[in-house]
Structures are given as C-alpha cells and as structure tokens.
C-alpha cells in the first residue's frame with residue numbers, strides 16, 4: 001500500500017481527474033501556462049503532480065510547421081479545450097500531428113480531442129502499452145498511434161524536421177526522446193520528469209535498473225541541444241540532464257548495495273541523501289529503491 005501511494009502520485013492525479021471527467025466537468029481551473037522557447041515552439045507547462053485540482057498533465061511542446069501544428073504529448077483527459085485555446089493564441093494552423101512520449105494518461109489524455117484525422121506517432125512498445133488502457137478501447141482505438149518506430153524515426157524536413165529516438169527501458173518500455181534539430185531543443189518526456197527519484201512503471205515495462213544506461217545513451221547520441229523540456233519541471237539545460245543521469249546511476253548503485261547488505265527498503269530510503277545534488281528532492285526516492293529491489297529479486 002505504501003508503495004502504491006509513493007509510485008502512484010502521478011497516476012492517482014490522472015485517475016481522479018479521468019473518473020470525474022467521465023461523468024461531469026470537474027470544477028477545476030482550466031488554465032494552463034504557456035512559455036515561448038522560439039517563434040515556432042511553445043511549451044504548455046506542467047503544474048505539480050498530486051494536486052488533482054490544478055494538475056493538467058505533462059509539459060506539452062507546440063511545434064508550428066508549414067504543414068500544421070505538431071504536439072508532443074496531450075496532457076490529461078478533460079484539458080483538451082484548454083490546450084486548444086492556448087494553441088489558438090499563437091497560430092491559426094490546425095493540429096495535424098501528435099507525438100506521444102509514452103503511454104501514461106497525463107501525456108496521452110487528449111489524443112481523441114483533436115480528431116481522428118490527426119496523425120499519432122509513438123514508439124512501438126508505447127502503442128502496445130496504450131492498447132491496454134481503457135481510454136483506447138473500443139471506438140477510441142482510432143486514437144492509438146498509427147505510425148510507430150523501433151530505434152529512430154525522422155518526421156518532416158529542413159526547419160520542420162523532428163527526430164524521434166528510442167534508447168531502451170526506463171520510465172516505461174517505450175519512452176521517446178523528441179529532438180527539434182533546427183531549434184536545438186530536446187523533449188525528454190518522463191525520462192527526466194523532475195529532480196527526484198525516477199518513476200519506473202514496471203507494469204508498463206519500466207526499469208530503474210536500466211534507467212541510467214538508457215540516459216547514458218541519450219547523452220552520448222544527442223549532442224546538438226541547448227534546451228531540454230523535461231516531463232514535469234521547468235525548462236532545463238543539457239548539463240541538468242547529465243546530472244540527472246549521474247543521480248539515477250548513484251541511486252541504482254546505492255539501492256543494489258543496500259539490498260546486498262540486507263537493508264529494508266525503508267531503512268535504505270531513510271539513509272539515502274540527496275545533499276550532493278542541489279535542488280533535488282527525496283519524495284520519490286523510496287519508489288525508485290523499491291523498483292530496484294523488485295527487479296533484482298526476480
């Protein structure tokens with residue numbers, strides 16, 4: 001129970017909002033903040049997960065191309081109109097493409113809002129994970145990704161080009177890293193959600209054991225970047241992503257050692273310090289340590 005509470009911060013917020021959205025419109029504020037990164041790229045920012053009244057879902061990138069608007073992620077169900085209202089303040093082009101960084105409802109919740117003619121793209125494992133979600137069953141299966149890839153895919157060309165990369169398991173089994181090469185911007189989805197323990201969703205193939213290796217591959221492969229859009233935090237720099245990789249590697253090594261020496265998850269969490277990582281929190285460390293224990297027990 002404790003574990004599901006810790007792991008479930010984000011899911012709980014999503015589940016609550018979606019339950020309510022099914023029957024009536026929640027009496028929550030429908031305002032989303034928007035940040036301009038470039039003339040043709042804006043971010044609909046993410047508020048704190050856990051507050052179901054104001055949590056709209058993950059950071060959404062709005063990329064304005066010659067052919068229309070591409071969205072990276074679509075926030076929680078019920079927030080589609082708020083997303084569209086913001087898009088309309090910066091362009092009158094229609095949304096033509098959606099890229100889902102991964103399966104979770106706070107990133108895929110408004111795929112259907114933008115209509116069945118929108119092209120939806122995701123990693124092949126994310127499509128498989130999404131097929132298990134109630135939100136994409138029956139008639140709503142038409143809002144699943146139709147275009148998938150395995151290792152790398154390029155969409156568009158020239159200034160409108162987008163590169164999608166997959167480097168292995170981490171937050172889920174299908175996390176996409178989205179690069180806008182002309183803008184030197186990278187959207188990490190929840191592979192870099194916050195400065196805290198990573199959420200490794202083992203039910204969707206996530207792995208806290210693989211997490212640091214996967215981030216290493218990202219850092220080695222994607223170099224032409226100045227700005228990082230994380231899953232649920234303010235904008236970051238490549239150095240912040242590098243630091244996060246070191247943090248996840250440190251956390252993994254710590255958990256492996258603690259398990260070997262027979263420490264309980266609670267004891268290991270209590271003795272874990274984030275002091276050498278400035279600005280880091282410890283709210284999700286227990287979930288990450290638990291995930292490592294569960295994986296290594298197998």
Ligand SMILES: [Zn+2]
Nearest residue numbers: 102104171190
């Ligand atoms: Zn997620």
